[in-house]
Amino acid sequence: MEKLLEQAADIIINSKLTLALTGAGISVESGIPDFRSAGGLWDRFDPAEYATITAFRANPEKVWEMLREMDDVVNQARPNPAHIGMGELEKMGRLHYIITQNIDNLHQAGGSANVIEYHGNASTLSCLWCGKKYKTEEKRNELPPRCECQKILKPDVVFFGEAIPGDAMNRSFELASSANALMVVGTSAVVSPVNTIPGIAKQNRAKIIEINKEHTHLTDSVTDVFLQGSAGNIISALVEAVKKNN
Ligand code: NAD
Numbered sequence: 001m002e003k004l005l006e007q008a009a010d011i012i013i014n015s016k017l018t019l020a021l022t023g024a025g026i027s028v029e030s031g032i033p034d035f036r037s038a039g040g041l042w043d044r045f046d047p048a049e050y051a052t053i054t055a056f057r058a059n060p061e062k063v064w065e066m067l068r069e070m071d072d073v074v075n076q077a078r079p080n081p082a083h084i085g086m087g088e089l090e091k092m093g094r095l096h097y098i099i100t101q102n103i104d105n106l107h108q109a110g111g112s113a114n115v116i117e118y119h120g121n122a123s124t125l126s127c128l129w130c131g132k133k134y135k136t137e138e139k140r141n142e143l144p145p146r147c148e149c150q151k152i153l154k155p156d157v158v159f160f161g162e163a164i165p166g167d168a169m170n171r172s173f174e175l176a177s178s179a180n181a182l183m184v185v186g187t188s189a190v191v192s193p194v195n196t197i198p199g200i201a202k203q204n205r206a207k208i209i210e211i212n213k214e215h216t217h218l219t220d221s222v223t224d225v226f227l228q229g230s231a232g233n234i235i236s237a238l239v240e241a242v243k244k245n246n
Helices: 002-013 024-030 053-058 060-076 081-091 166-178 194-203 231-245
Strands: 018-022 097-100 115-117 120-126 133-135 154-157 181-185 207-212 225-228
Touching (some): 002 207, 002 225, 002 231, 018 081, 024 231, 053 060, 060 120, 207 231
Parallel strands (some): 181 207
Antiparallel strands (some): 120 154
16 A cells, blocks of 8 residues: 555656545545445435436425435534545645545535535536525525425426536536546546546546545556545645655
């Protein structure tokens, strides 16, 4: 592991543009369950049934049972050493942008400023009918939360079947096309189209550092350095290795 950490640190130190692509796995140590691992929210609420825009439009009251539980979990979560370590790398000028699939705001809370939210952010709600926006915290005592026009509000997260916000998609594509290094952290990289980013970066000859608990389809295809384990431990060790070799 020591040797692999040094290889990863070298890649980061020699890169002019370093990105990270993060997923649910980076927030597991903050208490937010990911989709694929056993246990927690997603054993009771099948994402295919609850996280699609079709399901929301058809029965928003039912989907809000899941959203309320998810909001309770996300609202209590605090950044873990992985989020904080990435914030530190940014301040050191070694990590330039994070493209995250997460909607939990924990990168910003962990000290990162340059965060592209590919799937939106759960801290605001919008009315699909009149367009009015609310802070999620203002509506925590309503189930389901309603707009002043009485329609049920939707969190500003991208449900399966919804379009990705254009600016997040375009910016991520541009950055991936010119990056020298990409850290892939805590994602199974199966959700499309965000999972095209590692391949786009690789085409630009970026070096890919993957940090995941388990192997993914990236590990034996595009990954150059695979650091297997929990993101908190590994990112903390990586920050130290970058500082040592800086
Ligand atoms: P995923 O659940 O498909 O994959 C998680 C990956 O993280 C797996 O490879 C797993 O081995 C790894 N992992 C688990 N715990 C880890 C840890 N402690 N350290 C390092 N790696 C760990 O997640 P995904 O690829 O992000 O896809 C899920 C989708 O659902 C995403 O689109 C995301 O937007 C959404 N989601 C977000 C949150 C959140 O905001 N925190 C939570 C659940 C789901």
